[in-house]
Amino acid sequence: MVEDELRLADTVHRGLTDAGFVVELVHDGENAVWAATEHTYDVIVLDIMLPKLNGYRVLELLRARGIWTPVLMLTAKDGEYDQTDAFDLGADDYLTKPFSFLVLVARLRALIRRGGPERPVVLTAGDLSLDVARRRVERNGREITLTPREYGLLEFLMRHRGDTVSKTEILANVWDPAFEGDPNVVEVYVRYLRKKIDTPFARHAIETIRGMGYRLNPEGG
Amino acid sequence: MVEDELRLADTVHRGLTDAGFVVELVHDGENAVWAATEHTYDVIVLDIMLPKLNGYRVLELLRARGIWTPVLMLTAKDGEYDQTDAFDLGADDYLTKPFSFLVLVARLRALIRRGGPERPVVLTAGDLSLDVARRRVERNGREITLTPREYGLLEFLMRHRGDTVSKTEILANVWDPAFEGDPNVVEVYVRYLRKKIDTPFARHAIETIRGMGYRLNPEGG
DNA sequence: GTGACCTCTCAGCGGATTCTCAGCGGTTTG
DNA sequence: CAAACCGCTGAGAATCCGCTGAGAGGTCAC
Numbered sequence: 001m002v003e004d005e006l007r008l009a010d011t012v013h014r015g016l017t018d019a020g021f022v023v024e025l026v027h028d029g030e031n032a033v034w035a036a037t038e039h040t041y042d043v044i045v046l047d048i049m050l051p052k053l054n055g056y057r058v059l060e061l062l063r064a065r066g067i068w069t070p071v072l073m074l075t076a077k078d079g080e081y082d083q084t085d086a087f088d089l090g091a092d093d094y095l096t097k098p099f100s101f102l103v104l105v106a107r108l109r110a111l112i113r114r115g116g117p118e119r120p121v122v123l124t125a126g127d128l129s130l131d132v133a134r135r136r137v138e139r140n141g142r143e144i145t146l147t148p149r150e151y152g153l154l155e156f157l158m159r160h161r162g163d164t165v166s167k168t169e170i171l172a173n174v175w176d177p178a179f180e181g182d183p184n185v186v187e188v189y190v191r192y193l194r195k196k197i198d199t200p201f202a203r204h205a206i207e208t209i210r211g212m213g214y215r216l217n218p219e220g221g
Numbered sequence: 222m223v224e225d226e227l228r229l230a231d232t233v234h235r236g237l238t239d240a241g242f243v244v245e246l247v248h249d250g251e252n253a254v255w256a257a258t259e260h261t262y263d264v265i266v267l268d269i270m271l272p273k274l275n276g277y278r279v280l281e282l283l284r285a286r287g288i289w290t291p292v293l294m295l296t297a298k299d300g301e302y303d304q305t306d307a308f309d310l311g312a313d314d315y316l317t318k319p320f321s322f323l324v325l326v327a328r329l330r331a332l333i334r335r336g337g338p339e340r341p342v343v344l345t346a347g348d349l350s351l352d353v354a355r356r357r358v359e360r361n362g363r364e365i366t367l368t369p370r371e372y373g374l375l376e377f378l379m380r381h382r383g384d385t386v387s388k389t390e391i392l393a394n395v396w397d398p399a400f401e402g403d404p405n406v407v408e409v410y411v412r413y414l415r416k417k418i419d420t421p422f423a424r425h426a427i428e429t430i431r432g433m434g435y436r437l438n439p440e441g442g
Numbered sequence: 443g444t445g446a447c448c449t450c451t452c453a454g455c456g457g458a459t460t461c462t463c464a465g466c467g468g469t470t471t472g
Numbered sequence: 473c474a475a476a477c478c479g480c481t482g483a484g485a486a487t488c489c490g491c492t493g494a495g496a497g498g499t500c501a502c
Contacts, residue, residue: 405451
């Protein structure tokens with residue numbers, strides 16, 4: 001749940017917990033994006049008015065990163081545009097404040113159910129696996145420790161395994177959307193990753209598509 | 222189970238039996254109330270559309286009689302009011318027809334677990350154990366005394382054992398959701414904890430995941 | 443009021459991490 | 473064939489992050 005009004009956040013938090021949900025709470029947009037990128041949730045409750053990044057922006061960033069967790073937006077406004085905006089950006093439902101707690105619970109249950117075939121919490125490519133919740137990477141049963149940046153890059157590649165992704169896309173999603181430094185960082189970090197996940201195993205999961213970008217081999221290389 | 226559509230009743234009956242449930246089947250509201258009053262069930266599956274007494278009415282009567290057996294309602298409708306009505310009346314969950322059989326089984330298991338024999342109150346990780354009800358922590362049979370804050374931190378880590386939890390999450394859940402001080406407190410308290418639960422036993426249950434947060438080793442370190 | 447205990451802040455240290463840079467070698471283009 | 477391009481690589485500088493010891497302020501029991 002992403003909500004900056006403390007009283008409301010606290011009430012809803014307690015209520016949802018009592019209703020049997022396991023709730024994680026963040027209070028601003030930046031942490032929301034971070035948390036949603038690093039963990040896997042059944043559903044996200046997202047306020048529109050937030051410090052740092054507003055709800056629309058958070059949703060936009062998440063979808064751009066290929067994160068399709070169902071999102072229920074909370075809005076104080078009730079204009080027609082607000083709703084359609086939210087739906088356009090990929091929100092799955094919305095509620096207008098003040099809302100009934102029972103309605104919130106019912107909607108959340110509906111979203112979770114609709115989500116259908118559960119998402120894999122563990123991304124795999126051949127004998128390479130990445131457990132998103134535990135933040136663990138293994139190859140051939142052996143655990144591999146990665147730095148945050150290396151992990152971010154690998155997760156991105158694995159979420160797009162089989163696709164060729166450009167360095168620009170990588171920079172925008174693993175670094176900062178406004179990254180302005182040398183794109184060579186990507187090459188450097190690809191190298192770091194290869195040293196950890198490919199070289200010791202005599203494989204090459206990360207392929208270079210010259211002039212295009214990189215591609216993670218779905219079979220692990 | 223209370224269900225008047227014979228084909229559906231039969232299918233679900235067989236399926237639940239196969240899944241290991243002992244199922245009793247009645248076909249209308251009056252028999253439902255009678256059966257629930259005379260017997261004790263782990264959980265009641267209740268259709269809304271029923272002859273003689275509809276599902277809402279059945280639920281209302283049961284609750285009025287002090288019968289708090291968990292109830293999962295089945296509904297063909299999907300309107301907001303139907304859902305909230307069901308929750309208002311004391312239903313513990315609901316499913317909209319058509320529903321997935323696996324989902325039904327999962328929800329029933331959840332209801333039985335939630336209402337029935339109490340959850341395990343003792344969290345363990347290797348030889349480290351935390352008794353939630355008694356606020357007692359032991360390692361290797363020796364009791365360890367913790368301050369409230371230390372205890373809160375350890376309980377949080379143990380509830381998420383195996384997962385990597387960030388300092389932000391820890392602050393939001395162990396401190397205050399609105400905590401605004403120095404996140405360094407977490408490091409300080411991790412240190413206090415380690416001094417009490419790890420150092421004396423030459424173990425390290427609490428692992429640092431640099432750049433990410435902390436992780437409690439499920440095996441105790 | 444005094445001492446014990448608890449919570450939290452602060453600043454410095456040292457290692458880990460991130461990023462830049464410049465040179466190399468292979469590939470494509472004109 | 474030469475020039476431009478592109479990705480790879482090793483080295484190193486700057487920054488970040490977690491760890492730690494000291495201590496200030498608050499609370500509680502006596």
